[in-house]
Amino acid sequence: MNHFDYRGGVLRCEDVALSAIADAVGTPAYVYSSATLERHYEVFKQAFAPRDILVAFAVKANANIAVINTLARKGAGADTVSQGEIERALKAGVPPQKIIFSGVGKTEQELAFAVQTGVHQINVESVAELETLSRVAWALKMPAPIAIRVNPDVGAGGHEKISTGKGDAKFGVSIEQALALYARAHSDSHLEPKGLAVHIGSQIKQLAPLEAAFRVMRGLVEKLRADGLPVERLDLGGGLGVPYFNEPAPPSPAESAAMVGRVMDGLDIGLAFEPGRMIAGNAGVLISRVIRIQDRPKRPILVLDAGMNDLLRPAMYEAFHDIKPVREPTAPEQAYDVVGPICETGDTFSRDRALPPLEDGDLVAFLTAGAYGAVMASTYNARPLIAEVLVRGSAFEVVRRRWTVDEQMALETIPQWKES
Numbered sequence: 326m327n328h329f330d331y332r333g334g335v336l337r338c339e340d341v342a343l344s345a346i347a348d349a350v351g352t353p354a355y356v357y358s359s360a361t362l363e364r365h366y367e368v369f370k371q372a373f374a375p376r377d378i379l380v381a382f383a384v385k386a387n388a389n390i391a392v393i394n395t396l397a398r399k400g401a402g403a404d405t406v407s408q409g410e411i412e413r414a415l416k417a418g419v420p421p422q423k424i425i426f427s428g429v430g431k432t433e434q435e436l437a438f439a440v441q442t443g444v445h446q447i448n449v450e451s452v453a454e455l456e457t458l459s460r461v462a463w464a465l466k467m468p469a470p471i472a473i474r475v476n477p478d479v480g481a482g483g484h485e486k487i488s489t490g491k492g493d494a495k496f497g498v499s500i501e502q503a504l505a506l507y508a509r510a511h512s513d514s515h516l517e518p519k520g521l522a523v524h525i526g527s528q529i530k531q532l533a534p535l536e537a538a539f540r541v542m543r544g545l546v547e548k549l550r551a552d553g554l555p556v557e558r559l560d561l562g563g564g565l566g567v568p569y570f571n572e573p574a575p576p577s578p579a580e581s582a583a584m585v586g587r588v589m590d591g592l593d594i595g596l597a598f599e600p601g602r603m604i605a606g607n608a609g610v611l612i613s614r615v616i617r618i619q620d621r622p623k624r625p626i627l628v629l630d631a632g633m634n635d636l637l638r639p640a641m642y643e644a645f646h647d648i649k650p651v652r653e654p655t656a657p658e659q660a661y662d663v664v665g666p667i668c669e670t671g672d673t674f675s676r677d678r679a680l681p682p683l684e685d686g687d688l689v690a691f692l693t694a695g696a697y698g699a700v701m702a703s704t705y706n707a708r709p710l711i712a713e714v715l716v717r718g719s720a721f722e723v724v725r726r727r728w729t730v731d732e733q734m735a736l737e738t739i740p741q742w743k744e745s
């Protein structure tokens with residue numbers, strides 16, 4: 326469920342007309358609903374009640390500090406994959422003891438930063454990373470709470486680029502390595518092995534692969550405990566899909582929680598999850614204006630002022646986003662190709678898309694753009710970095726203003742070479 330619908334002939338985010346935001350802020354712009362963010366967090370958290378779980382929002386899905394803050398106020402933690410994301414989570418008000426640090430490429434400096442910050446846990450992805458972390462913890466004379474990220478050899482996800490759980494993916498260690506690594510960490514006085522972590526992919530639309538992976542994890546916990554090693558926590562990752570159009574609904578949080586309950590039945594262990602897309606996806610839209618319509622023999626091309634630099638998912642993952650006119654349509658639909666202004670053929674959002682008749686200057690909204698949208702935006706083609714707006718009820722605020730071309734150029738210099 327989300328808080329974007331037509332009322333009074335115009336598409337709104339909560340009680341704010343998207344046209345009012347476009348007029349005040351300009352386009353293109355991302356618009357997020359506080360109510361949807363909060364609702365998704367609560368629904369997920371409550372699905373597991375009375376079990377108390379840590380819901381660590383995957384910051385890489387939407388790293389805006391106002392978005393993270395909206396969730397942190399409700400009690401959410403943060404799953405982070407760089408020092409920058411840890412800094413964002415802290416700035417947004419997430420307490421260090423609710424921050425998880427994941428990722429295959431953590432540098433020594435980033436590991437030191439995480440240890441000094443006192444994060445909830447560092448998810449170690451390889452033998453080599455464990456050795457580096459041990460060195461860092463010894464040098465700092467500080468404890469490093471860790472989980473071992475396991476690659477359960479179960480692939481899942483909406484696209485091969487976002488599947489992470491197959492044996493040959495770059496993420497995590499094998500089941501055998503995990504057992505050895507956990508014991509190795511246990512014998513290290515500065516490493517605090519707390520548990521295991523898993524995350525097999527994103528935009529997962531079936532519970533079966535998740536269930537298979539979670540069963541592997543349970544088996545590992547039991548094996549470690551049988552060997553006399555304490556295991557307090559299981560981090561079961563993120564990955565639950567969201568509907569991008571009229572497709573079969575992905576598993577609900579309730580169904581997912583019921584499955585987890587079945588798999589973990591009777592196992593006394595603390596659980597954490599790292600949902601990103603499921604929390605933020607339907608909580609955001611991208612608004613854009615029609616620059617002009619090019620007539621073509623086959624069908625007209627709708628040229629928008631948003632491009633692949635603002636919303637990369639269609640170009641990168643062949644992703645589908647529903648597009649709705651901001652003014653409520655009354656006329657029957659016709660076919661368009663929908664493109665952005667970037668000088669690349671890849672800058673095509675959709676071909677042969679049925680939309681109501683549109684004119685120059687009309688506003689459209691890309692739905693389900695709250696996750697993996699603004700975070701992947703760039704200034705390609707020297708375009709201003711896109712603005713972000715947060716709505717609460719009838720109020721809205723620019724939470725990242727547009728980054729102008731002058732501001733971009735202010736970081737650059739022309740070398741004053743001596744003439745030879």
Ligand SMILES: *Cc1c(COP(=O)(O)O)cnc(C)c1O
Pocket residue numbers: 383385386404427428524526527528562563564565599600601602603696
């Ligand atoms: C990307 C990622 C997530 C979030 O995935 P979603 O599909 O957005 O829920 C969680 N954990 C890790 C380790 C990730 O890399």
